[in-house]
Each structure stands twice: as C-alpha cells, then as structure tokens.
Amino acid sequence: MTQLALVIDLNVCVGCHACVTNCKEWNTSGMAGPLSDFNPYGADPTGTFLNRVQTFEVGTFPNTETVHFPKSCLHCEEPPCVPVCPTGASYKRKEDGIVLVDYDKCIGCKYCSWACPYGVREIDEKQKVMKKCTLCVDRIYDMGLPEKERKPACVLACPTSARLYGDVHDPESEVSVAIRENSGYQLMPEWGTKPSNHYLPRRKTQLRIHDDELMRADNPLKKERLLPKPDKNEPSLDDVTSW
Amino acid sequence: MHPAFSVIFLTTLIGVGQGLFLALYTGQVYALFNVLSERGDHHFYAMGSLIALVFLVAGLAASFFHLGRPERAWRSATQWRTSWLSREVIVLPAFMACVFIYGMAHYFTWDMPLFTLGETLQVDFIMLVGAVGTLLCFALFVSTGMIYACLRFLQEWHTPLTVSNFILLGGASGFALATAYAALAAPGLTGFYGKWALIITVLAFASRLASLVRNHKLKPKSTLQSAIGVRHAKIAQQSQGFMGGSFNTREFFHGKSASMLRSVKWLFIALTFALPFVFLAWGLSINSTGLLLMAFAVQYVGLIAERWFFFAQANHPQNLYYQTIS
Numbered sequence: 378m379t380q381l382a383l384v385i386d387l388n389v390c391v392g393c394h395a396c397v398t399n400c401k402e403w404n405t406s407g408m409a410g411p412l413s414d415f416n417p418y419g420a421d422p423t424g425t426f427l428n429r430v431q432t433f434e435v436g437t438f439p440n441t442e443t444v445h446f447p448k449s450c451l452h453c454e455e456p457p458c459v460p461v462c463p464t465g466a467s468y469k470r471k472e473d474g475i476v477l478v479d480y481d482k483c484i485g486c487k488y489c490s491w492a493c494p495y496g497v498r499e500i501d502e503k504q505k506v507m508k509k510c511t512l513c514v515d516r517i518y519d520m521g522l523p524e525k526e527r528k529p530a531c532v533l534a535c536p537t538s539a540r541l542y543g544d545v546h547d548p549e550s551e552v553s554v555a556i557r558e559n560s561g562y563q564l565m566p567e568w569g570t571k572p573s574n575h576y577l578p579r580r581k582t583q584l585r586i587h588d589d590e591l592m593r594a595d596n597p598l599k600k601e602r603l604l605p606k607p608d609k610n611e612p613s614l615d616d617v618t619s620w
Numbered sequence: 621m622h623p624a625f626s627v628i629f630l631t632t633l634i635g636v637g638q639g640l641f642l643a644l645y646t647g648q649v650y651a652l653f654n655v656l657s658e659r660g661d662h663h664f665y666a667m668g669s670l671i672a673l674v675f676l677v678a679g680l681a682a683s684f685f686h687l688g689r690p691e692r693a694w695r696s697a698t699q700w701r702t703s704w705l706s707r708e709v710i711v712l713p714a715f716m717a718c719v720f721i722y723g724m725a726h727y728f729t730w731d732m733p734l735f736t737l738g739e740t741l742q743v744d745f746i747m748l749v750g751a752v753g754t755l756l757c758f759a760l761f762v763s764t765g766m767i768y769a770c771l772r773f774l775q776e777w778h779t780p781l782t783v784s785n786f787i788l789l790g791g792a793s794g795f796a797l798a799t800a801y802a803a804l805a806a807p808g809l810t811g812f813y814g815k816w817a818l819i820i821t822v823l824a825f826a827s828r829l830a831s832l833v834r835n836h837k838l839k840p841k842s843t844l845q846s847a848i849g850v851r852h853a854k855i856a857q858q859s860q861g862f863m864g865g866s867f868n869t870r871e872f873f874h875g876k877s878a879s880m881l882r883s884v885k886w887l888f889i890a891l892t893f894a895l896p897f898v899f900l901a902w903g904l905s906i907n908s909t910g911l912l913l914m915a916f917a918v919q920y921v922g923l924i925a926e927r928w929f930f931f932a933q934a935n936h937p938q939n940l941y942y943q944t945i946s
Contacts, residue, residue: 397861422864429861431941433844435852443858446848448941461770463696463706482695485688487871488705491621494773494842496938499867505688562849565937567841568773576849 392445639794658808669723891922
C-alpha cells in the first residue's frame with residue numbers, strides 16, 4: 378500500500394516561506410478555484426493557506442535556538458477528520474493515502490476542522506468550503522509535466538531541500554530512509570492519529586577533541602614543545618625555517 | 621472554541637422541544653397507569669406538541685446559519701455509519717415528524733385501542749407514536765451530545781457527562797416550559813410537571829457541576845513540546861506565520877478574557893439552576909402562572925449562557941500553534 382507524505386527537515390529549514398508562497402500560487406490557480414484572500418493589502422488581511430511556516434524559540438537567552446516549523450496537513454493514517462464528516466466530502470484515498478476534501482460535497486459545517494488537533498484545515502470564506510493540503514494531487518500525477526516536476530509545489534520551491542516527498546510505506550524510499558536514519562518523528566503522537574508526514578529533528582554535528590589529542594603525552598620527540606631558540610648566526614636548514 | 625450562536629440556539633432550542641415532548645408523553649403515560657388523577661384533554665397535548673414543534677423547527681432553522689453551503693445540507697444524512705453529526709441530521713427530522721404525528725393524533729383523537737397489554741392496559745395509536753417519539757428523542761439527545769463528546773482532543777467535551785448534560789438540561793427546560801404551559805392550559809397538571817421540572821433541574825445541576833469540576837482538574841494532553849516535537853522545557857512561539865487573522869485564529873478562540881469566562885460561569889449557574897428552582901418552587905406554592913413562565917424564560921437565558929460557556933471553555937490543541945502573531 379502506498380502512503381504519500383512529506384518529510385520536513387527542521388535541521389535545514391530556514392523559514393523563508395518559499396513553500397508557503399509556492400503552495401498558495403499553485404493551489405490558488407487550479408481548477409478547484411482560488412484560495413480566497415480578503416483585504417490582502419488592507420489593515421486586517423486574512424486568507425486561506427494550505428501551508429504555514431511558524432517560528433519557535435527554544436531555550437533561554439543566550440542559549441536559544443530558533444526552530445522554523447512548516448505546518449500543513451499531515452495526511453494521517455488514522456485521520457480523525459474523515460469519519461466525522463457528515464457528507465463524505467472528506468475522505469482518504471485508498472490508492473495513495475492522500476486526505477482530500479471534495480469541494481462539491483462539502484457543506485462548510487467546519488466539523489472536520491474541530492476534529493483535527495493540528496489546525497491544518499482552513500475554511501475558504503468565499504467558496505464556503507473546507508480547504509486543506511492536497512499534496513498537489515493535481516501535479517504529482519500530471520503526465521504532462523517532466524518527471525522531476527511531478528512533486529508538490531512546496532517541495533519544488535524549497536531552496537534548502539528541507540522538504541522531502543515520497544512513499545513512507547516503501548522502506549527503501551528517500552523519505553523512509555530519511556525518517557529511519559535521522560530519527561524522524563510525528564507530531565502529537567498522543568492522539569494516535571499516526572501522521573504520515575514526519576519531521577526530522579535539529580541535529581548538531583559535534584567534534585569531540587580530547588586534550589591528549591592536542592598535546593600528545595607519549596610523543597617521544599616532544600614535538601609540540603617550544604623548541605630552543607638557536608642563535609641567529611647558526612646555519613639554518615633553509616630560508617623558510619630560519620628565524 | 622469560538623461559540624457560534626447558530627449552534628447555541630440549535631442545541632438549546634431543540635433541547636426545549638425535546639424536553640417538552642418528553643414531559644407531555646410522561647404525563648400521558650402516568651395518566652394511563654392511573655398514577656395521575658388529572659389528565660389533560662387531547663387539545664392540551666395537541667397544542668403542546670405544536671409548541672414543541674415550533675422550538676424544534678426554530679432550532680433546525682438556526683442550524684442552517686452554521687453551514688457555509690446550506691443548499692447542500694441534504695448530503696449530510698449520508699455518513700450515518702461514522703458521523704454523529706450525520707446521525708443527528710437523520711434523527712432530528714424523524715423526531716420532528718413523530719412529534720407532528722403525535723400532535724395530529726391528539727388533535728383528531730385517534731385513540732381507538734389497538735391492542736391490550738396485560739389485563740387492562742389499552743394501547744392506542746397515540747401511545748405507540750409517543751413511545752417511538754421518546755426513543756427518537758433520546759437518540760437525538762445522544763447524537764447531539766456525542767457530536768461534542770466524540771472529539772477526543774477536546775478534552776473538556778470528551779466525557780459521558782457531555783451527553784448527560786444535554787439530556788438533563790434539555791429535559792429541565794422542557795419540563796419547566798410544560799409547567800408554565802400547564803398552568804395556562806391545564807392547571808391540574810401543573811404540580812406534576814413542576815415537581816419533575818424541579819427534580820430534573822437538580823439532576824442537571826449535579827451533572828453540570830460534575831463536568832465543571834472535572835474540567836477544572838483537566839490537564840492538557842498536548843503540549844508545545846509534543847506539538848512541534850522538541851524536547852525542551854522552555855519553548856516560545858515567535859511567529860505563527862502571518863500578521864493578520866485566519867480561520868485558525870477565529871474559529872478556535874473565544875477571544876474573551878478569563879474574568880468574562882468566570883462571570884458567564886456564575887451567571888449560567890444562577891440563571892439555569894438557582895433562579896429557576898426558586899421561581900418554580902415559589903410559583904408552584906402560590907400558584908402563580910407568571911412566576912412559572914418566568915422560571916422557564918430565565919432558565920432558557922441561562923441555557924444560552926451555559927452553552928456559550930460550554931464552547932468557550934473547550935481548549936483546542938491547535939491553539940498551541942497560534943499563540944504569537946509575530
């Protein structure tokens with residue numbers, strides 16, 4: 378069984394919002410209708426986005442770390458938003474595990490958004506239906522596109538390759554390997570929603586140097602010690618080593 | 621959560637309608653078993669059913685204001701296998717139809733005995749419709765309550781107390797209305813309905829108090845740590861990703877101060893339980909229709925406050941992601 382998903386590497390994300398912008402651009406231009414904005418240049422702008430990048434500060438100054446945190450639908454394997462839908466507009470595709478909303482069936486009751494602990498569903502205030510990440514279902518199967526472009530818009534936009542895309546059920550896929558080898562984790566595991574999207578934690582590469590690696594106690598030549606300063610008149614080995 | 625008045629009116633209005641129907645039918649069953657000396661005439665029950673129906677229709681009408689696409693509302697009956705909302709959408713019209721038929725049966729006095737239970741108990745069409753209506757009435761209470769109680773991350777709602785609150789609060793307001801109605805139309809039944817209204821109001825208070833105490837002690841299961849998956853005692857949001865508002869900042873926050881929340885809590889405790897109890901007891905003792913009407917009116921206003929608080933108190937875990945604009 379296939380379960381398409383994203384893996385987001387928090388170690389690499391720089392919080393540039395390119396994924397947000399490209400997501401909005403692609404999904405507002407599709408045949409499903411625009412992702413409506415209101416007052417985009419006014420005092421109180423608001424609009425529908427399928428992807429957001431948030432920023433968190435971990436720790437207390439001066440020992441702080443900034444974590445940029447992209448957030449979109451996690452395409453849960455046990456999506457709590459799907460069974461509550463009264464019309465069947467919200468559904469999880471059997472063939473690839475993408476959670477979708479049928480905009481022609483949605484009645485805009487918002488119940489699914491209540492049932493999602495992650496807050497990744499946003500109502501379109503103009504179309505009056507619930508919208509969410511489609512994993513660019515209208516891109517990834519488009520045979521008109523070159524194969525390397527058959528990926529979600531956010532993945533293509535990321536300048537640091539912080540977003541990986543693939544089948545998390547295939548153990549050899551890029552995403553599965555990344556999750557396995559870099560301790561990929563799920564958000565809010567306490568609710569048993571089994572999100573398909575995973576996050577890779579911040580990782581630090583540390584070089585451990587011991588004192589005896591700098592000053593070798595067992596060096597018979599005592600190479601690191603200050604050498605006795607020879608007289609200026611003594612012959613030198615060459616011009617370089619003379620002083 | 622942001623309390624939406626469409627849903628507040630839906631749940632409180634159908635609660636009154638359901639409670640009133642239960643009161644009417646209970647009175648009839650009591651009369652059937654000759655527990656009650658006084659029995660209302662058919663006209664009393666027909667009019668009562670009409671009043672219940674008015675409340676149910678008003679509630680149904682209010683619910684449409686909650687929908688973005690009300691013209692597609694018919695679709696919401698399809699997922700009854702999994703969705704409590706869908707079940708409510710089916711049970712509500714079925715119950716309304718039952719109340720309508722029950723009222724009509726009384727109006728046209730379709731009381732030919734159909735069969736006899738035991739030795740003397742004669743069951744007619746009205747009793748049968750009423751029994752089906754009672755079943756549907758409880759099914760509707762359970763569906764409405766479960767819509768909220770089934771959402772496990774809204775911990776304030778995820779308890780059987782949510783369902784019992786809906787049943788008892790709806791019952792209390794319905795019996796209070798029945799008391800006032802009886803005082804106007806069938807004074808002999810006022811005492812019967814009034815006593816039940818008092819009992820159910822006390823039970824509802826116990827149940828609501830239990831849920832208040834439970835929710836006071838709740839510890840949120842989700843934390844900022846589990847929300848973003850970083851293990852550190854001190855995490856603070858610096859940006860939620862946008863400067864303006866969004867659906868997420870409007871739908872899941874009540875936007876009122878903690879002191880306002882506290883005030884509404886005491887307000888609804890006073891208006892839903894304390895004052896109606898006093899008015900009911902007082903009105904029954906001095907036989908005052910005005911006081912009994914007042915008891916129902918005050919309790920209904922209290923229920924609006926109660927339902928507002930019910931929504932406002934629920935803290936959605938998604939709010940962890942929306943704490944700082946920038």
